[in-house]
Amino acid sequence: EIVLTQSPGTLSLSPGERATLSCRASQSISSSQLAWYQQKPGQAPRLLIYGASSRATGIPDRFSGSGSGTGFTLSISRLEPEDFAVYYCQQYGNSQFTFGPGTKVDIK
Amino acid sequence: EVQVVESGGGLVQPGGSLRLSCAASEFTFSHYSMGWVRQAPGKGLEWISYITGTGNNMLHADSVKGRFIISRDNAKNSLFLQMGSLRAEDTAVYYCARWDGGSQSFDYWGLGTLVTVSS
Numbered sequence: 515e516i517v518l519t520q521s522p523g524t525l526s527l528s529p530g531e532r533a534t535l536s537c538r539a540s541q542s543i544s545s546s547q548l549a550w551y552q553q554k555p556g557q558a559p560r561l562l563i564y565g566a567s568s569r570a571t572g573i574p575d576r577f578s579g580s581g582s583g584t585g586f587t588l589s590i591s592r593l594e595p596e597d598f599a600v601y602y603c604q605q606y607g608n609s610q611f612t613f614g615p616g617t618k619v620d621i622k
Numbered sequence: 623e624v625q626v627v628e629s630g631g632g633l634v635q636p637g638g639s640l641r642l643s644c645a646a647s648e649f650t651f652s653h654y655s656m657g658w659v660r661q662a663p664g665k666g667l668e669w670i671s672y673i674t675g676t677g678n679n680m681l682h683a684d685s686v687k688g689r690f691i692i693s694r695d696n697a698k699n700s701l702f703l704q705m706g707s708l709r710a711e712d713t714a715v716y717y718c719a720r721w722d723g724g725s726q727s728f729d730y731w732g733l734g735t736l737v738t739v740s741s
Contacts (some may be wrong), residue, residue, distance in 0.1 A: 549726065557733075559659075561725075564725035564726060564729075570727075600666075602667055604667075611672065
C-alpha cells in the first residue's frame with residue numbers, strides 16, 4: 515500500500531504570501547495519478563489539481579502543482595482570503611486510492 | 623451542472639446496518655466510475671469504495687472489506703453503499719464522488735451524509 519505524507523501539518527501565513535505544500539509518497543507513483551483537493555470547513559472537498567500539475571476547471575492560476583516520483587508540491591502564489599483551508603493530496607494505484615493526512619493553511 | 627446528492631445517513635447502533643444512496647444528475651452516469659469517501663469528525667479523508675461504470679468491478683478499502691458493499695443502478699442514476707456490522711469508528715460523513723478516468727481524480731463531490739454509530 516502506498517502511503518502519502520504531507521508537510522507541514524499546519525502552515526500559518528498572511529494573505530498575499532506564497533504557500534508551498536509538500537506531498538511525499540512511500541514509493542514512486544505516476545504523475546498522472548496524483549491529485550490535490552481543497553476542503554473548507556463544513557464543505558465537500560474540491561478538486562484543484564490533477565495529473566500532478568493540471569488545474570481543474572475553474573481553478574485560478576495562482577494554484578500550481580509540480581513534482582514526480584515520490585515528491586509533489588502544491589503552490590499558491592499569493593494567498594487570497596478564500597484560500598485558507600485544508601489541502602489533501604491523493605493517489606490512485608494498484609487498485610487502491612490513498613489520501614494524505616492534509617495540510618491546514620491558516621491565517622497568521 | 624453535474625450533481626451528486628447523498629442520502630440515507632443517520633444514527634445506528636453498533637452491529638447494525640445502513641444503506642446510503644447517491645443520486646446523480648446532469649451527466650451520463652453509466653460512463654463514469656464512482657466512489658465513496660468518508661471523513662470522521664475532525665479527521666482527514668479516507669477512501670472506502672469504488673465501482674466501475676458498468677458495475678462489474680468493485681474495490682473496497684481493507685477497513686470496510688467484508689462489511690460494506692458498493693453497488694449501482696445505472697437505469698436510476700444511483701449509487702449505493704450497503705453498510706453492515708457497523709462500528710463506532712465508522713462514524714463519519716460519507717461523500718459520494720465521481721471518478722474521472724481521464725484526469726484520474728474525483729472531480730465532483732456531494733455534500734455528504736452523516737452516519738453516527740452509537741448506542
